[in-house]
Amino acid sequence: MRILVVNPNSTTSMTVRIAAAARSVAAPGTEILAVNPPSGPASIEGYYDEALAVPGLLAEIERHEGTIAGTVIACFDDVGLDAARSLATAPVIGICEAAMQTASLLGGRFSVVTTLARSVPALERLAQRYGMAGRSTIRAAGVPVLALEDPASGAVDRVRAEIRRAMEQDGAESIVLGCAGMADLARSLGEEMGLPVVDGVTAAVKLAEGLAALGLRTSKAGGYAAPLPKAR
Numbered sequence: 001m002r003i004l005v006v007n008p009n010s011t012t013s014m015t016v017r018i019a020a021a022a023r024s025v026a027a028p029g030t031e032i033l034a035v036n037p038p039s040g041p042a043s044i045e046g047y048y049d050e051a052l053a054v055p056g057l058l059a060e061i062e063r064h065e066g067t068i069a070g071t072v073i074a075c076f077d078d079v080g081l082d083a084a085r086s087l088a089t090a091p092v093i094g095i096c097e098a099a100m101q102t103a104s105l106l107g108g109r110f111s112v113v114t115t116l117a118r119s120v121p122a123l124e125r126l127a128q129r130y131g132m133a134g135r136s137t138i139r140a141a142g143v144p145v146l147a148l149e150d151p152a153s154g155a156v157d158r159v160r161a162e163i164r165r166a167m168e169q170d171g172a173e174s175i176v177l178g179c180a181g182m183a184d185l186a187r188s189l190g191e192e193m194g195l196p197v198v199d200g201v202t203a204a205v206k207l208a209e210g211l212a213a214l215g216l217r218t219s220k221a222g223g224y225a226a227p228l229p230k231a232r
Contacts, residue, residue, distance in 0.1 A: 001029065001069035001212050003205060006060045007036040007180065008053040008075045009044050013149060014181055018074045018201055021183035025202040027209055033068065035060050043145035044075050046118040054080040061088055070208030072098075074180040074201050076114065077122050085224045091211040092218065095200025096123065099176045100132045102203040106196045107173030111137045111166035113159055114178030115145050123178060137170040138178070148181040156185065163193055174198060 005022050007015040019034030026032050037056025041049040057080045061071055071092045073081060078094030085092045103110040112123055117140040127133045141162040147153040159182065166172040174196040177186055186199035218224050 002031045004068040004071045005034045008057040008079045010040045021201045022205045050079050069212035072204040076178045093204040095204045098204035099198045099200035103174045103198045110174040111170045111172035112176040112178040113162045115143045
């Protein structure tokens, strides 16, 4: 099967890292097609960037419609998720929803460690939407998204320190990494911290594979009905 992984920002180097994480867990026979829009925000940090990223995201999904078994939106804000599900026929998985659902299967309380404080309100809303508000705490490590690509930035150390605070102060039984740019950190941080550390990219890939294997598609009976033809 072929899984489309869309990084909604325009930073190609981040797409390469996301693709590597996705391929590291993909089943034999699963092809990962990782793309990003050619234009749009270089990183997604807050509501304004989200809005700017949606047109490019939808264009990539529309371009590959009919050729894939599922789509992963590789931004932890689950940018444009409902619109994407309306556009696509194959299942569309947001990495925040995938990560939170996965963490909920591994323990009681979990903490999400994201990048900047401006992202916290959006993720708290998503936790409410996914029924996870009572089981989760959202934390920011004070790390700009693109700093995760710079080994000299100290970003990984700040993420590590925030995970330790979540364990000590929140009673976290598992950790969710709240940015697709952290996808390559989950395994090593899990081994270091001694508790499950969930990355949404890899969790979403496995969910997309599972839904495709079950032959399930996005329902078009209600809110995710196909867009009506109209002038644009």
